[in-house]
Amino acid sequence: MITSWQRYAKDHPRVVDMVVIVQLFAAVALGSAFTTAGNSRTNGSFGLGVLLGGIACVALLWHRSHPRTVVAVTAVCGNTAGAAGCLLTPLLLAPVMAALYWLAVHTDRRTARVHCLAVTALLVATAMFFDPYGHPLALKTIGPAAWVVLPIAWGTASRLRSAYLEAVQARAEHAERTREEEARHRVAEERVRIARELHDVVAHHMALANALAGTAAHLAASRPEQTERILADLVGTTSTALRELKATVGLLRRPDDSEAPLEPAPGLGRLTELATAFASAGLTVDIVTEGERRPLSPGVDLTAFRIVQEALTNVAKHAAARAARVTLTYTHDRLTITVTDDGSGGTPVVPSPSGGFGLIGMRERAHSVGGRVRTGPRPEGGFSVTGELPIHL
Known part of the structure; x- marks a missing residue:
């Protein structure tokens, strides 16, 4: 003193x-x-x-x-x-x-x-x-x-x-400096996590909604019955988007000690539902499983689903493709996810003026569970996204 x-x-x-x-x-x-x-x-x-x-x-x-x-x-x-x-x-x-x-x-x-x-x-x-x-x-x-x-x-x-x-x-x-730096680092990590969660929830459903709305506008005069079905799908897509957005925001606002029940996180079990949603928007998705299917850790399951979801969203927005293929390859300790499109030309299902943070988000998610993501064009045409994840954390 x-x-x-x-x-x-x-x-x-x-x-x-x-x-x-x-x-x-x-x-x-x-x-x-x-x-x-x-x-x-x-x-x-x-x-x-x-x-x-x-x-x-x-x-x-x-x-x-x-x-x-x-x-x-x-x-x-x-x-x-x-x-x-x-x-x-x-x-x-x-x-x-x-x-x-x-x-x-x-x-x-x-x-x-x-x-x-x-x-x-x-x-x-x-x-x-x-x-x-x-x-x-x-x-x-x-x-x-x-x-x-x-x-x-x-x-x-x-x-x-x-x-x-x-x-x-x-x-x-x-x-004191270390505590301040750690606090700033945690704030930055939290901002990235929130941005990634919101992007995963919003971008996918908004891309589908945009595609459905565009298709409905195009067919409104010539095919009213099909337009009605598309509008029904649009209502379902936007409702799902609002529900998931509400759940995500509620999770972010939830106190750490809260015991309120949470909605189950999406996983590869919802791939069929995801493929159906893209089919309504005009993108045919074929899902292939190679090897013996193995149970995944919750974090890996969520990451795998988000990678497929973001890859298909990018196909719909940027690839001008009409078909995509999702291949899940299981080995003893690894899961390899490959999403490819046919690159057939024409206009994209969801016109987009510029890219976003989807690829960055995929890499960050894969890295967080000990995996990695590779992206690039295919020699025969189209685009490929490959994610390698551990079976268990």
């Missing part, structure tokens, strides 16, 4: 640096006065200690851009003050400790370790050779080393904590 002080420090780093440096200078001045008071052998050390402390504190202003140089300057100033007679206390060494802390924060562990050893060796040497107070050897070695290791350890811990928090933040942002 970021406090108001942390937020202010992040937004105004130079102001915070100045406040810290002023406090460090006060510590150096206090340390110089305290360590030189009452000792005749260190006369004049106070002024030199304050001067060197001021130089070290000014150097700290560049601790972000030049951390190694700042450590060197503050270490030289601290050791010079110690050589002049000032006692190497944490107060006097405050600028050096701050520089080492920032060095550990801004650089890597190896750099911090090397500078820690160098500054420790320099301070221990100064304490041993320039000691006007005659302190024990343990105090002259352990004390300076401790005051150097402490800020290095603290700075390293701060750097690792910051790196950890940044990694957590990065993972959270990545997870």
Whole structure:
């Protein structure tokens, strides 16, 4: 959790640096006065200690851009003050400790370790050779080393904590982006699915209705009885279209936990009904089954029916053919669907100014169940649609 002080420090780093440096200078001045008071052998050390402390504190202003140089300057100033007679206390060494802390924060562990050893060796040497107070050897070695290791350890811990928090933040942002991308992907998939369902329901029946209406208009004057039968078929086709459209929209609007009964999805069992509907529109459809017929998974059965339905709709709309052949070839684990037309010429049963998304929809449906669809013209004339689907998902 970021406090108001942390937020202010992040937004105004130079102001915070100045406040810290002023406090460090006060510590150096206090340390110089305290360590030189009452000792005749260190006369004049106070002024030199304050001067060197001021130089070290000014150097700290560049601790972000030049951390190694700042450590060197503050270490030289601290050791010079110690050589002049000032006692190497944490107060006097405050600028050096701050520089080492920032060095550990801004650089890597190896750099911090090397500078820690160098500054420790320099301070221990100064304490041993320039000691006007005659302190024990343990105090002259352990004390300076401790005051150097402490800020290095603290700075390293701060750097690792910051790196950890940044990694957590990065993972959270990545997870958020992933969720957003997944949501967009799901929306796109849902839009494609809805478009495919509506196309399968609407395009087929509207093509038949258009063909029946055109035929009825053509025969209205010369064959009224046949026209009446065609109009009856037209009513049945449009009623079926409305019923399937209503069922599809209802399915799309249905909550996931709804237990309302659904109309059975169409399958290859309705091919005869499909062929009869196209025959009413003037397209003769011959259905041939090769191999032993095998039960299909519901998804494969629906996909197979939609492929045949779309292929025959395209024949009626674009092929200018009067006959089509649907061949269902069953093997041990595959169903091959082949829809061909005679390409006999003339005008299409259902005139269409342009193509649509039927072929794309067929390929998408086949791919969704692990199959594929191939389309193309036949050498002997006409067009062929071949779909290969697994028997079971």
